[in-house]
Amino acid sequence: MKDPIKEKLQHQGLRCTTPRKCIIQALQKGPKTHAEILKETRLDRVTTYRNLIALQKAGLVYRVYLPGRNALYVLCQAEKPSHAHFFCQRCSKGICLSPEIIQLASPWDTRVEKMLLLGYCPQCS
Numbered sequence: 001m002k003d004p005i006k007e008k009l010q011h012q013g014l015r016c017t018t019p020r021k022c023i024i025q026a027l028q029k030g031p032k033t034h035a036e037i038l039k040e041t042r043l044d045r046v047t048t049y050r051n052l053i054a055l056q057k058a059g060l061v062y063r064v065y066l067p068g069r070n071a072l073y074v075l076c077q078a079e080k081p082s083h084a085h086f087f088c089q090r091c092s093k094g095i096c097l098s099p100e101i102i103q104l105a106s107p108w109d110t111r112v113e114k115m116l117l118l119g120y121c122p123q124c125s
Contacts, residue, residue: 012058019043019051027061027075031092037073064094064116084115090124 005024006016014020022041026032032040038048052073055061064072064087074087074094084102086095102115119125 088121
């Protein structure tokens, strides 16, 4: 049986290490702060931080900053590297948006690498 986490990591050129697998499994349950990831995975602070950076650079995880709160890490579900994300400020649901939903006009379409929209999802609005 194939391991989807291992395949996802390898597809992005990353080795499937125990810390990376633990972090992804924790984020599959929903967005988490660095402290919440530490508590759930029982990994040390530096290992967690370095692996979160590697996962962000690979496009597998993105970070959300909300006023008055610690940064949240969210697992990216889309296969395409360049796409927009929506994050609900009430329920903390992260959604990868298809390119058809958000289309940028030229010259921005080739210059924007990351886009995060904050608001309220249909269930919370």
